[in-house]
Amino acid sequence: MTTACAITLGIALALYLAAALLFQGQFLLRKHGWDAPGRKSLGLGLAVHLIGMILHLMLSGQSPFTSMLVIISWLVVALVVASLLAERYLHLRHLGLLSAPLAFLGLLYPLLMPIRFEQAESILVEYPFLGVHVVLTLLGHVGFALAFCAAIVYLVQHQALKKGQLNRYLPALDTTGEAAFRFAGAGFSLFTLGLGMGVIWLFGAPGEYLGGEDAKIWLSLPTWLVFAAYLYLRGIAGRHGRRMKWLVIAGFVLGVVNLVGVRHDFGDEDASIPLAPQLTRQ
Structure with a gap:
């Protein structure tokens, strides 16, 4: 080119x-x-x-x-x-x-994808496409984490109101509900781009590292589907309330389990470690 x-x-x-x-x-x-x-x-x-x-x-x-x-x-x-x-x-x-x-x-x-830095010690620097995938995915998780925090605050405030009390140290329900929606939406946009790049890497990259059976990419799909369902129900169907917040919490928990507990399959157990940002060439 x-x-x-x-x-x-x-x-x-x-x-x-x-x-x-x-x-x-x-x-x-x-x-x-x-x-x-x-x-x-x-x-x-x-x-x-x-x-x-x-x-x-x-x-x-x-x-x-x-x-x-x-x-x-x-x-x-x-x-x-x-x-x-x-x-x-x-x-x-x-x-x-x-x-x-x-x-x-x-x-x-x-x-x-064609850009390579052959002398780089980290896979994420040697292959910038993979590095951008990791950055976008992690930023998506940041958005999910903020949505999770807003959902927890919503549930705490809702429980206080059910008891006839108002927690004046916490925001109103409308504020936390809108914050959860916006944080989830921003995280979902970034996570979707990152996940798409990860899937492309599985099948369109040189192929030395990840194979089509890599579990970490595929196990990101439940997180994506949960937040997609939440954004559809909240943003298009107009649903509100505690059930929507539990959906955010479920999506965040699924994402954390996959992020921390699932390893990339690099075809070499010694090169597999849980967190993608720490991947280095052996």
Whole structure:
């Protein structure tokens, strides 16, 4: 990939990320005016992305299907085009909520996966794609932890109110309920990107380290499904109350058990340790 193409695609990646953040903000923060700039950012990202791919064809002289990295980049273009056309002509609203993060993740793969730092001692530095996966996943867990704390405060305050007492040291139920929803949503967005990169690493990376049977990635799915159910029920179905908070607590506990108690399978027991950020080459 030529330098001009890489720079152009990097700009497109940033625009896709901006679109994803705007669409997520519209959903989580109830900012209805963010939909239009999100769609514009997505469209501008598509235009810059196309320019980058055309530059690659002109400067490299290679076929559009020379490698899987280039093919995936074209698939991202097709995804964004289909999403924008469906929203405009089929009136399918809020497709950008899914298509923008997928476009960001899809373009991140061909840009970041080929980068290697052969002399690095840590796997996470040698393979930046894997390092970004770990960082995003851990940031997602931070969001889940904050949502868990808000859920616990909600339950304590709710119990006090049932007894006819108000704990003046704790926030109101509405405040803690909204905080739990927003923290869970932010954590879920980051965790989803991290999990997606982890799944891609299993099947699209060089393959020296993780295999398709790696349990840590697959056991992240229950955590993802629990928080996805919570966000749907709370954000779209409009459900509130203690049961929703117990769902947050269950998702957080599942995530902690997987994070701390499950090892990556590197095909070498000596190289497997519980916490991904500490992985080093032996």
